[in-house]
Amino acid sequence: xxxxSLSDSIALLCFGLGLVLLLLAPARAxxxxxxxxxSLAVAIALLVFVSLSNVLEHAGITTxxxxxxxxxxxxxVPLAAYILFxxxxxxxxxxxxxAEEQTRREHALLMSVVDTAPASIMVADAEGNVWFxxxxxxxxxxxxxxxxxxxxxxxxxxxxxxxxEAAPVRIAxxxxxxxxxxxxxxxSATRLMSSPGGGDHAxxxxxxxxxxxxxEAELAQYREELEEQVDRRTSELLELNQQLTEVNETGxxxxxxxxxxxxxxxxxxxxxxxxxxxxxxxxLNEEQRRQLGFVNASxxxxxxxxxxxxxxxxxxxGRGAVSLSVAELGETIRDVVNPLGIIAEDxxxxxxxSCETALTVLADxxxxxxxxxxxxxxxxxxxxxxxxxxxxxxxxAREALIxxxxxxxxxxxxxxxxxxxxFEQVDRTDxxxxxxxxxxxxxxxxxxxLLGYGLSLESEPGVGSTFTVHVPLESETAxxxxxxxx
Amino acid sequence: MYQxxxxxxxxxVLFLTPIMVVTYRVVTVxxxxxxxxxxxxxxxxxxxTVLEGYVAPDALNTLEHVTHAFAGAFCLAxxxxxxxxxxxxxxxxxP
Numbered sequence: 001x002x003x004x005s006l007s008d009s010i011a012l013l014c015f016g017l018g019l020v021l022l023l024l025a026p027a028r029a030x031x032x033x034x035x036x037x038x039s040l041a042v043a044i045a046l047l048v049f050v051s052l053s054n055v056l057e058h059a060g061i062t063t064x065x066x067x068x069x070x071x072x073x074x075x076x077v078p079l080a081a082y083i084l085f086x087x088x089x090x091x092x093x094x095x096x097x098x099a100e101e102q103t104r105r106e107h108a109l110l111m112s113v114v115d116t117a118p119a120s121i122m123v124a125d126a127e128g129n130v131w132f133x134x135x136x137x138x139x140x141x142x143x144x145x146x147x148x149x150x151x152x153x154x155x156x157x158x159x160x161x162x163x164x165e166a167a168p169v170r171i172a173x174x175x176x177x178x179x180x181x182x183x184x185x186x187x188s189a190t191r192l193m194s195s196p197g198g199g200d201h202a203x204x205x206x207x208x209x210x211x212x213x214x215x216e217a218e219l220a221q222y223r224e225e226l227e228e229q230v231d232r233r234t235s236e237l238l239e240l241n242q243q244l245t246e247v248n249e250t251g252x253x254x255x256x257x258x259x260x261x262x263x264x265x266x267x268x269x270x271x272x273x274x275x276x277x278x279x280x281x282x283x284l285n286e287e288q289r290r291q292l293g294f295v296n297a298s299x300x301x302x303x304x305x306x307x308x309x310x311x312x313x314x315x316x317x318g319r320g321a322v323s324l325s326v327a328e329l330g331e332t333i334r335d336v337v338n339p340l341g342i343i344a345e346d347x348x349x350x351x352x353x354s355c356e357t358a359l360t361v362l363a364d365x366x367x368x369x370x371x372x373x374x375x376x377x378x379x380x381x382x383x384x385x386x387x388x389x390x391x392x393x394x395x396x397a398r399e400a401l402i403x404x405x406x407x408x409x410x411x412x413x414x415x416x417x418x419x420x421x422x423f424e425q426v427d428r429t430d431x432x433x434x435x436x437x438x439x440x441x442x443x444x445x446x447x448x449x450l451l452g453y454g455l456s457l458e459s460e461p462g463v464g465s466t467f468t469v470h471v472p473l474e475s476e477t478a479x480x481x482x483x484x485x486x
Numbered sequence: 487m488y489q490x491x492x493x494x495x496x497x498x499v500l501f502l503t504p505i506m507v508v509t510y511r512v513v514t515v516x517x518x519x520x521x522x523x524x525x526x527x528x529x530x531x532x533x534x535t536v537l538e539g540y541v542a543p544d545a546l547n548t549l550e551h552v553t554h555a556f557a558g559a560f561c562l563a564x565x566x567x568x569x570x571x572x573x574x575x576x577x578x579x580x581p
Contacts, residue, residue: 003548007555014558018565025565029572031516037568040521044561047528051554070491073532077498080525081506088509 005058012051019044036087043079046072119207123192126161126200140206156187156204163189163202172209183210252313259310266306270299308439311370315446322450327365329400329471330355330393336369337391340376348385351376355393359400361471367447368471374440375404375467383408383464395473399454402469410461419457420445444469488539496536499529517567520560527557 022041027034049072053065114121120137124130140156156175163169168190176182187206273296275281277289284292337353344351372391379389387407394401411419420441444467448455454470510522531553538546 004551007548007551010555011551011558014555014562018558018562021562021565021569025569025572026576029575031575032568032572036515044565047554047557047561051558054551054554070489073495074491074498076528077495077502081502084506084509084513087515088513091512091514 002058005055008051008054008058012048012055015044015048015051019048033087033090035090036083039079039083039086043076043083046076046079050076119205121203121205123201123203124156124160125202126157126164128157128160131201137206156206159187159189160202160204163204164191164200172213183208184213185209255309256313259306259313262306263303263310266299266303270296270303273299305439308443312439312443312446315443315450322364322367324362324364326360327363327368329359329361329363329402330357332363332365332368333372333391333393333402336372337376340373340380343377344380344389347380347383349380349383350388351380351391352388353391355391357393357395359393359395361400361473363471364451367451371444371447371453371469372402372404374444375469378440379404379406379408379465379467382406387464397473399473400471402471404467405464406466407464410463410465411457411459412461416457416459420455488536492532492535492539495532499532503529515568516571517564520564520567524557524560524564527553527560531557 019041022037022044025032025037027037049065050069053069053072056062056064057066114134115136117134118136120134120140122130122133122137159169159171159173168188170188172184172186174182174184185206186209187204189202189204192201192203273292276284276292277296333355334353337351337355341351376389376391383389383406389407390403390405392401392403392405394403445455447453448469452472454468454472456468456470457465458468459465506525510518515521531550534546534550534553538550
């Protein structure tokens with residue numbers, strides 16, 4: 001078999017099989033389509049015919065088909081071109097239909113959104129012709145008798161003219177409505193790039209904000225009224241505060257004056273009773289001595305109270321000026337505690353002072369001494385005979401602690417705060433034990449505040465109390481002065 | 487010598503093929519490369535048919551029939567591709 005015959009046979013076989021496969025392919029498949037399938041089948045059938053003609057001719061069977069072979073070959077090329085162009089057209093048509101369907105769906109979606117929006121949206125030209133208005137916008141445009149065209153209210157027409165000619169517009173305006181009522185609107189307008197029917201158009205969105213504007217105005221008025229009310233109340237409070245300050249100052253002056261005036265006769269009473277008890281004017285019998293002793297003791301007690309009141313009033317009035325000096329802390333404490341040993345001894349108590357630590361500080365010696373004196377006196381007063389009052393000086397890195405520890409009656413937790421208040425005494429049942437005015441701890445608290453010290457209390461009823469004065473050691477002034485002293 | 491029908495075939499190939507190449511790019515048909523190759527083989531066969539009237543008649547005649555054989559093979563491959571794609575699509579769409 002020659003190459004030509006072999007080639008013709010292969011061509012016939014392949015074209016024939018191809019034709020069969022194509023005819024068996026389902027035409028309903030979108031990737032094929034009936035038009036494409038059958039026109040391609042015709043083209044392949046032409047080639048089958050040409051191949052068959054060649055085979056028969058070269059096999060020497062017949063040349064009858066050769067006369068028609070030329071027609072088949074002439075038809076093939078235009079048919080192939082037709083198949084290609086028709087397929088291209090079909091695909092473009094399908095794509096256009098799909099795009100149209102997509103556009104229709106998006107338009108429907110957009111219209112739903114625009115019509116559902118609470119804002120009014122419209123497209124209009126500068127002459128006032130409305131090309132589109134959603135449901136909300138139709139409430140604000142005139143609809144003439146033809147029932148089709150829409151006419152803008154005059155105010156909106158000028159806004160659109162501005163948007164068409166210049167930049168986008170965002171403003172708030174008050175318009176007279178078709179029914180004559182005036183309402184506020186918030187408006188945004190932008191020139192439309194692709195206008196319907198050509199010409200200059202703008203898309204406008206606006207919303208009735210009348211209630212919002214009214215609420216804002218009401219809020220502003222309310223704020224103004226509130227500010228006026230606050231100003232008025234502040235003035236009243238300032239005036240009241242001024243009056244209270246004056247009353248307080250008057251009270252303190254009165255207290256100081258009365259105390260001062262009381263001190264002179266009291267000193268006379270105490271001095272003369274001391275003289276009489278010393279039998280300077282003449283001998284006394286036992287009863288006279290006993291009664292004069294009462295007078296003298298009561299006088300001393302009253303003098304102590306008067307002096308406490310005077311001290312408290314000075315501290316509270318801010319007249320307790322601080323006078324700092326370099327002092328040896330242990331020595332200062334010992335100087336205060338040692339004289340009180342007699343009182344403690346009289347009450348059958350042991351008063352110890354463990355203040356041997358050498359520590360130099362910058363302090364107001366008088367006031368610090370008064371604090372320690374008040375605390376020790378208080379401890380002695382509220383400790384039963386046989387008890388112990390211990391005064392300690394403990395030094396740390398940042399502060400020195402002056403502790404007054406007693407084995408007295410103690411203070412209940414709920415009372416521990418108010419023991420520092422003026423004229424407060426927790427145990428009022430035993431007046432003989434606590435003859436004072438309840439000012440000692442209050443004075444301690446105020447003096448500690450004045451000097452920048454801390455004052456704390458730990459106590460357990462029936463066991464005893466520990467008052468601690470926290471003396472800071474990090475004061476810049478103190479350090480400098482101490483350094484200079486050294 | 488050549489026949490008139492062979493010249494007409496050649497002219498149509500020369501005129502339509504460039505236009506078909508442009509359209510070919512936008513069409514989406516499974517196995518379109520196989521069909522395009524088959525078409526080009528047929529077109530080449532037309533050229534050889536005309537040329538065999540002037541030079542190397544035997545060789546060019548043989549080449550013409552060989553290009554037909556190749557065109558048949560490419561056409562079969564393209565048809566098989568279309569057949570497979572159509573069946574896959576139809577079976578995939580069946581619930």
